[in-house]
Amino acid sequence: MERHVLEQLLAGDDEVSVAALAALRCGATYHVWDTAYPAAQHAGVFAIRLRRMRLHGVEPLGLERMVRLLREHGQPMRGGMIDSVDQRWTFLFYFTEDGSALVACARLQRWVEQSPL
Numbered sequence: 001m002e003r004h005v006l007e008q009l010l011a012g013d014d015e016v017s018v019a020a021l022a023a024l025r026c027g028a029t030y031h032v033w034d035t036a037y038p039a040a041q042h043a044g045v046f047a048i049r050l051r052r053m054r055l056h057g058v059e060p061l062g063l064e065r066m067v068r069l070l071r072e073h074g075q076p077m078r079g080g081m082i083d084s085v086d087q088r089w090t091f092l093f094y095f096t097e098d099g100s101a102l103v104a105c106a107r108l109q110r111w112v113e114q115s116p117l
Contacts, residue, residue, distance in 0.1 A: 016062035032080035
């Protein structure tokens with residue numbers, strides 16, 4: 001998927017889409033998967049990850065909403081991720097199977113090793 005197409009699809013008004021679009025426009029790297037997978041498969045995996053993160057006091061931006069939207073979508077979809085230039089954030093996103101519309105997006109903080117100095 002070309003960058004400008006991804007930018008158009010992320011042009012929503014929710015906080016996560018706005019942040020993902022900003023990261024992309026600042027030169028973030030991204031990858032979109034070619035294969036479509038069942039929405040329920042992704043929803044189940046991320047529901048478990050959300051529970052684990054909350055046990056550790058982490059509340060990822062938009063992940064709860066993403067799980068709900070994936071469950072509601074119910075159709076196969078394609079996904080991808082954006083890694084911010086500063087390597088602090090990873091954005092996960094899911095599109096309809098044909099790549100014509102955004103289904104859901106979430107932002108996760110990346111675990112960056114701290115220098116001992």
